[in-house]
Amino acid sequence: MNDVVVLDYGFGNVRSVLRAVEKNKASVKLSADFNEALEAKGLIIPGVGAFAACMKGLEQVRANEIIDRRLVANKPVLGICVGMQVMFESGWEHGIKSEGLGQWPGIVDQINAPVLPHMGFNSIEVAIGSKMFSEIAQEQFYFLHSFAAKKLEFRDSSKIINPLIHYATHFEQFIAAVENGPLWATQFHPEKSGPAGLKLINNWLETLDEK
Amino acid sequence: MTLSKRVIACLDVKNGKVVKGVNFENLVQIGDPVVFAEAYAGAGVDELVFLDVAASVENRKTMIEVVERTAENVFVPLCVGGGISSVSDVLLLLKAGCDKVSVNTSAVKNPLLISQIAEKFGSQVITLSIDAKKGNSESGYVITTHGGNKTLELDAIKWITQAIELGAGEILLNSIDADGTKHGFDLEMLRLVREVCTVPLIASGGAGQVSDFAPAIMAGADAVLAASVFHSGQITIDEVKKDLVLNKIPVRYSPQTN
Numbered sequence: 001m002n003d004v005v006v007l008d009y010g011f012g013n014v015r016s017v018l019r020a021v022e023k024n025k026a027s028v029k030l031s032a033d034f035n036e037a038l039e040a041k042g043l044i045i046p047g048v049g050a051f052a053a054c055m056k057g058l059e060q061v062r063a064n065e066i067i068d069r070r071l072v073a074n075k076p077v078l079g080i081c082v083g084m085q086v087m088f089e090s091g092w093e094h095g096i097k098s099e100g101l102g103q104w105p106g107i108v109d110q111i112n113a114p115v116l117p118h119m120g121f122n123s124i125e126v127a128i129g130s131k132m133f134s135e136i137a138q139e140q141f142y143f144l145h146s147f148a149a150k151k152l153e154f155r156d157s158s159k160i161i162n163p164l165i166h167y168a169t170h171f172e173q174f175i176a177a178v179e180n181g182p183l184w185a186t187q188f189h190p191e192k193s194g195p196a197g198l199k200l201i202n203n204w205l206e207t208l209d210e211k
Numbered sequence: 212m213t214l215s216k217r218v219i220a221c222l223d224v225k226n227g228k229v230v231k232g233v234n235f236e237n238l239v240q241i242g243d244p245v246v247f248a249e250a251y252a253g254a255g256v257d258e259l260v261f262l263d264v265a266a267s268v269e270n271r272k273t274m275i276e277v278v279e280r281t282a283e284n285v286f287v288p289l290c291v292g293g294g295i296s297s298v299s300d301v302l303l304l305l306k307a308g309c310d311k312v313s314v315n316t317s318a319v320k321n322p323l324l325i326s327q328i329a330e331k332f333g334s335q336v337i338t339l340s341i342d343a344k345k346g347n348s349e350s351g352y353v354i355t356t357h358g359g360n361k362t363l364e365l366d367a368i369k370w371i372t373q374a375i376e377l378g379a380g381e382i383l384l385n386s387i388d389a390d391g392t393k394h395g396f397d398l399e400m401l402r403l404v405r406e407v408c409t410v411p412l413i414a415s416g417g418a419g420q421v422s423d424f425a426p427a428i429m430a431g432a433d434a435v436l437a438a439s440v441f442h443s444g445q446i447t448i449d450e451v452k453k454d455l456v457l458n459k460i461p462v463r464y465s466p467q468t469n
Contacts, residue, residue, distance in 0.1 A: 015282040015308035048305075049333040115433065117335040117380050119411045121215045121257055121463040140215060140463040142288055144310060144335050146380075169212045192288045192310065194252065 012046025047082030084185030139196035263293030282308020329378025393419025405431025
């Protein structure tokens with residue numbers, strides 16, 4: 001069994017993601033296979049480009065079912081960039097609303113800024129108690145996007161442990177990363193964020209053995 | 212808590228080798244772009260540009276192999292330009308592991324290439340690179356091709372505005388007048404372009420000393436790019452970032468310890 005599977009659904013610059021995992025001494029495979037994605041200790045959902053197009057690709061590999069079943073079993077999933085955005089209920093692009101995987105309430109929308117895309121390194125307002133940003137809370141991470149989720153609030157928060165939500169700002173505040181039990185996600189690209197990004201991947205890999 | 216300004220190094224690549232001297236301390240010149248990319252990443256560069264200066268069909272395969280090896284070893288963003296004239300060219304490069312592509316002459320010839328790439332992969336992957344200089348047009352700046360040798364009757368501001376409407380996600384603005392002079396970036400042109408530019412703007416051409424970079428950012432650039440002054444070792448990434456910090460410009464900076 002592989003430690004990590006990177007879900008292959010035709011989207012995302014996966015070469016650096018694969019290598020970033022390998023650099024941290026974990027075995028990794030790019031796969032679209034249902035069972036492999038289900039059984040790996042950790043699953044990474046990459047994503048680049050349009051929300052709607054990524055959703056189509058994810059549906060073809062039954063990603064919704066894979067992710068649901070993994071999360072119920074407390075098996076870690078990490079979404080990156082559009083791979084994070086699709087975890088929300090819906091995404092707005094060019095006036096068209098697309099349905100997301102709906103793991104989290106909230107919508108993904110264009111950032112309200114005079115200059116877009118939000119492109120480059122930015123710092124993170126790290127929430128207290130973060131494992132994701134352990135030892136790298138002061139570092140900067142590489143963003144390349146125009147859309148983001150601004151808010152994540154569970155309607156009935158009395159029954160669940162609230163997720164840790166980390167923010168970044170580009171003229172307005174948006175969600176840069178989330179730690180929600182076995183489901184983690186980053187709007188930025190850890191695989192393009194130098195040593196700090198590799199450390200973040202390592203922080204995630206450490207949770208694979210705990211869970 | 213704000214977006215850092217980027218410092219970008221550009222490498223000219225021909226047949227899989229770096230052309231123009233690249234001179235890093237303690238580094239044997241073997242000409243492999245991956246080795247230099249790793250050195251730049253270690254030095255704290257925020258982004259790398261590989262410019263395919265031969266861009267022939269055979270050379271394209273070599274470039275893809277270079278991009279693959281770079282993506283496997285270098286964990287900073289990579290933009291590749293030179294000879295990209297179709298959506299399938301872009302697909303191959305993105306699959307190989309680069310994050311963005313830059314188009315120049317091919318987009319001037321066929322502006323719809325910009326919208327085709329943007330629709331397929333998103334605006335964030337497409338950088339429009341332009342070589343502009345002073346000339347007779349409305350804004351006073353015109354577009355050139357073939358490294359500045361061929362001047363077109365195309366107004367620089369008009370072209371930039373059109374390209375952004377078509378979906379260009381970034382403008383790499385190279386000044387032919389300033390390029391190679393080492394007298395600093397063309398600040399006047401940068402200010403003019405910034406007024407119409409709603410996407411990130413990279414200043415290129417003219418960097419000669421450490422103190423040249425901050426004025427370009429103050430004139431409106433989101434990123435500064437240089438090639439020969441970095442390759443020759445005349446200026447280091449660390450020195451540039453240190454100077455930007457002194458000028459209270461937000462950067463990703465951790466002092467080099469060695």
